[in-house]
Amino acid sequence: MASINRYQTINDIPASKGKDVLLKILNSPKADFSKLQKIAVEYEKKALEMIKAESKENK
Numbered sequence: 001m002a003s004i005n006r007y008q009t010i011n012d013i014p015a016s017k018g019k020d021v022l023l024k025i026l027n028s029p030k031a032d033f034s035k036l037q038k039i040a041v042e043y044e045k046k047a048l049e050m051i052k053a054e055s056k057e058n059k
């Protein structure tokens with residue numbers, strides 16, 4: 001398997017599925033971390049509510 005050194009560019013990589021995947025990764029948009037943090041907080045709140053409800057039912 002051929003490796004890429006630091007002097008090669010994307011254009012030096014032969015066309016393949018691996019190159020397609022690499023280009024998709026490199027061209028994907030950056031994650032909106034503040035939005036992801038808000039979603040995570042909401043999931044955590046819902047999970048805690050579910051845990052509290054289950055613990056009340058089991059008593």
